[in-house]
Amino acid sequence: MNRKLRMAMIGGGKDAFIGAVHRLAMNMDGQVELVAGALSVNPDVAIESGKMLYLQPDRIYTDYKVMLETEAAKTEAEGRIDFVSIVTPNFVHFDPAMLALEKGFHVVIEKPITFTLEQAKQLQQKVQETGKRLLLCHTYTGYPMVKQARQLVASGALGKVRKIYVEYPQGWLSTLLEKTGQAQASWRTDPKRSGKAGAMGDIGTHAFNLAEYVSGLQTTHICADLNTLVEGRLLDDDGAVLMKMNNGASAVLMASQVAAGEENAVKIRVYGELGGLEWKQEDANTLLVKWLDKPAEIYRTGAGYNGSFAKHNTRIPAGHPEGYLEAFANLYRNFALTVQSDVDGVTPAAECLDFPSTTEGVRGMAFIENVVASSQSEQKWTVFEV
Amino acid sequence: MNRKLRMAMIGGGKDAFIGAVHRLAMNMDGQVELVAGALSVNPDVAIESGKMLYLQPDRIYTDYKVMLETEAAKTEAEGRIDFVSIVTPNFVHFDPAMLALEKGFHVVIEKPITFTLEQAKQLQQKVQETGKRLLLCHTYTGYPMVKQARQLVASGALGKVRKIYVEYPQGWLSTLLEKTGQAQASWRTDPKRSGKAGAMGDIGTHAFNLAEYVSGLQTTHICADLNTLVEGRLLDDDGAVLMKMNNGASAVLMASQVAAGEENAVKIRVYGELGGLEWKQEDANTLLVKWLDKPAEIYRTGAGYNGSFAKHNTRIPAGHPEGYLEAFANLYRNFALTVQSDVDGVTPAAECLDFPSTTEGVRGMAFIENVVASSQSEQKWTVFEV
């Protein structure tokens, strides 16, 4: 392909959090250019934001439907967009994603993929029908050392997996922040905009995705305990889930947004018969691999001994820390490489195809629905239904 | 008191693990001397072990009952012992402890305190009747930074406690070690000698004690999941317990002996409204205190800013690591100081009295019985009954 991919963004105007992150990530590798946007439901914000991003005036839209119609009518020579990136709150994921696919565009979408499990399934079917690519932004699986962890487990080096601990403690909702007008807290704790679950939807889904991704296993049974530990909050802000995996392994998932003082301490540990591994975002370029009877090993981003997946997702030599934005950029980069391969009629490499999509989206929505149901149940174990 | 305290040991002959640890701990401060022992049920081992420890021949016993009788008949001038230390496997705790108390001796006992909850209650009553002192060796609460953590929580600095994570992963039972003749693995996985629970009795009780000690809270409801992840094992080797505390806080307790590659990674995190704290044995001289809106702080053993409990349990200046044996020695030291105060007719300081005893023993046995029952139940939450 002899040009950059052209992207339009839905949501993500000034003051939005995750939209700006998407742009930083998408810019990095110089493979994608932002050419259009419906950046806010507020027209003034949409226009001002578009200008700040140097969009051409005629491609600053105030309505995403109009944008998708207009862009779909353009030709390649007119610079028709290739894909949209949807960075709106959860309840505005499904409609634009469906429309974009129908209009022939690939889709990037923030997690959770939709507002309900049913929508997720519909979206999955639409993707299959249209043959378009969909990237779901589970950022943590974009880290090179998470890739290395998955490849190490898959190689059998640790033996059969027996135990998984995955945790995601944050502290930023330790106060009733949503009553102060803080935008992020406001919609994320509002069932109408966030969905059935609070912390479990926002960050529990990341932990769940990480556990299944690294272990290569699927959850079959759960026992969930969701809590609202800050008085006056409308959704859960803390919880734990005991899980059984499809190979007989046992897992514990913990997520909290009231772990006061914690930043964003995602961490996973997986133990097999022969050894265990540990990765935490706070030290993202290290993968600790522990063995029954020899010294633990420190795998590091950028090292020559890493596998092909870690290497493919690394930009700079060992010892130059790669961070969250690089992990995020890996999602965009692999998505872009896959779309380019499609255009060029080439089969994308396995390393490029390794980005989260509708399968992960459907399982994530199932996670939300199952944990909410389990938490309300008096029964200890319930089947994880998808 | 113008002499060292005199101790006799029951169990702990050569090749035993924990008996040797007790002696290292007890020796350190030069306040206690080992003068007698019934060190093994095997007479040859008992005698050989006694010689190795330079005991006088007439105080090397081959039967603990004979020892307790004989020592009880001695006068102070004849060097009568002050207390016994019981370091036998779990099923041989209760009888010698009861007899020792009846004979007028103070008692040190390895955890778990007895084989059943009922025994623990009887022992507690006997201690109350006799007025003797009993030390239960929950070592982890002997660390200075664990003391500091407790004092910090009690001070209210973190606000009301909301969430506790406590974990104790080990990897040494990742194989069926008990079939190889390894002595430690053999009795600890045998229901007849270890009790109803395996990992939960051996190390889960430590985690439970640590959580209640640091938080100052008590468990009211639990939801337990015990697993036997190594085929052929007779007791649980892994488990997790969701817990509700008596102030409304939520807790997660994890213990595993099949976390391959882990050594002895006890760790506790407690989060309140205003901040959280984190302590892990692998970095035992550090207490991490995290705050909502200011830099996290690193409390260190030996520092001048620590509270009276941490300071009382520290021997050397900051920067000279104190380890497991020093924590263990703190138990003995506080027990010994308390016994000496009793002898001298002085009220022991609060810092000296701060050692685990029958209350912790009864709660620990209740923990074992409750988690086993909960794990077998289909009901999610069960009341924690003592």
Added chain:
Amino acid sequence: MNRKLRMAMIGGGKDAFIGAVHRLAMNMDGQVELVAGALSVNPDVAIESGKMLYLQPDRIYTDYKVMLETEAAKTEAEGRIDFVSIVTPNFVHFDPAMLALEKGFHVVIEKPITFTLEQAKQLQQKVQETGKRLLLCHTYTGYPMVKQARQLVASGALGKVRKIYVEYPQGWLSTLLEKTGQAQASWRTDPKRSGKAGAMGDIGTHAFNLAEYVSGLQTTHICADLNTLVEGRLLDDDGAVLMKMNNGASAVLMASQVAAGEENAVKIRVYGELGGLEWKQEDANTLLVKWLDKPAEIYRTGAGYNGSFAKHNTRIPAGHPEGYLEAFANLYRNFALTVQSDVDGVTPAAECLDFPSTTEGVRGMAFIENVVASSQSEQKWTVFEV
């Protein structure tokens, strides 16, 4: 300014290391676009590289002089470039930089700024004459926590600085890699292309810059020991420098490229009368601040308590690690914001102006010349001459 800045690159064709890093960094914030390039002295490589970067064919040059002439002749409407980025080996820094300035372009330049101290001074004078901006890429000073460290020292919180330790151990030159044809090793160990110093020029200069930047002090006397520890190498691959600073403080600088197994472990510690600080690139988002008589504090990228310089150089919330590329992007971002302010006739904020330039370049070249001379001298202390 209502458009992105337009950049041309000199050097940095495919297979080059640092040019690709510059592009990743420059892309990130969407403020700059690469529109032209003379990417290699090899015309085929230059052309192929330009295509891979989606440059328009007429702006892919095979000679940087032609490029500078041609671009200088363009009008704003024709998309004339605003600045050049020079990412060639050391011996090709001076000429293109001088020419670019003469042609009216701002300049970004890799360190060390030139091949000799004399050139550095000439370049500094040319910048002053032309009034153009020059960015020298001392990346490590782009890290938010390095900014915070500097601001903390400058605030006087640590008291008068007494001692500095700065170190930069790498291991990649532990073998005679330059004999294998490895491009990076080849020119960096070649006096004709690298200059008088090897490790001291390549990484010692970074350490030197970091020490003076964080402490706010200047070196007055040095005692250097340069070593060539791998037989057959033409330049130093290891060294240490004892230094005296202009406030009486003492410093030790260590740099090695034969510290086998080390990646890129830049670290600085600064101690004042009241406390000390520690920053290391391997844990780049943490600044450890230690105090004489209270708990050490952990400053973290993204936290609300940070100063204006750290905050200005942070993109995402605390707990999402920012890495080397973000630090690098901060250099470009501050340079771009400054150039844009110039265009807009606005005084740039102090936080924007805080990027390394010719002053740092001249001092860096002086460092190289002084340490080489000192190392060859029998005299212990020599004056640091600029």
Added chain:
Amino acid sequence: MNRKLRMAMIGGGKDAFIGAVHRLAMNMDGQVELVAGALSVNPDVAIESGKMLYLQPDRIYTDYKVMLETEAAKTEAEGRIDFVSIVTPNFVHFDPAMLALEKGFHVVIEKPITFTLEQAKQLQQKVQETGKRLLLCHTYTGYPMVKQARQLVASGALGKVRKIYVEYPQGWLSTLLEKTGQAQASWRTDPKRSGKAGAMGDIGTHAFNLAEYVSGLQTTHICADLNTLVEGRLLDDDGAVLMKMNNGASAVLMASQVAAGEENAVKIRVYGELGGLEWKQEDANTLLVKWLDKPAEIYRTGAGYNGSFAKHNTRIPAGHPEGYLEAFANLYRNFALTVQSDVDGVTPAAECLDFPSTTEGVRGMAFIENVVASSQSEQKWTVFEV
């Protein structure tokens, strides 16, 4: 040997620092008993201290010469002491050590071994003449992971050693503490009691010993820079030494007592052709081993893969931290095992004999004299003379 060794202590009365540490260390293994003492030059303190340690009244001495005479006149049946432990300030090491050896006692002595190099040589000769054992308390070489480091280097696994970094930063003398009456600061900064060097004598000698012990190399040339950074102090409180080793390796030694906020952060790094190792006291049970082309390894105290020297100096299983007192106790234990072997007419095992003695003492005193001379010299490199 069928009894504990009998020890007398010279110095170490109440309020003394290092004497109490010696007793904790010596007690731990139950191989040695303290039976006599001349614990202070102040008779009242000597007597009170003896009582606190439960010494028999007739073995509480107020003059060490009287003690040595009296004890030497005792028979084995009367409980004659086997050795003395000298824990007085530096200027009172030589005389009691010489007298003790002359009276037929083995000697334990705090470092630095004597007040001058000349005394150290005399003491070495006396030890050789008498055939008695002398333990010099360089504690850091008692750590299991330091033993492992030495064994690893000696095995050739890292290839030829090229570079050593050893550092010992403390912060406790950041203020003019000696003017406040603090006892430790008072004598350690007083040339009449401490010797020619301050920080370099007190802690630089430890760093020097550690470097030579781990690397197995000897220093041949030095270039020293000693500083007095706190105004009004009489001796150096900071310094660095560039060193050349007898195999051509280069080393940097740093010691400071004004690194405000540091506790006791001894650390050593040794790099060979194939890899490097790192040990620091703050994480004393970890030895990090880094390799050119494979993951770094984490060696841990207590693990089965360690060598015979580490194993011999370990008391408890992996994961139970062993600290400073255990390292110190290893010195006493190896000394005691060696003396017992001598008594029993058995050749001590290499692992037992591995404790610092007069060779290390002489080299340590030479270090002090050489660095002071070098620091005062205008010449860069001086030969390290012993």
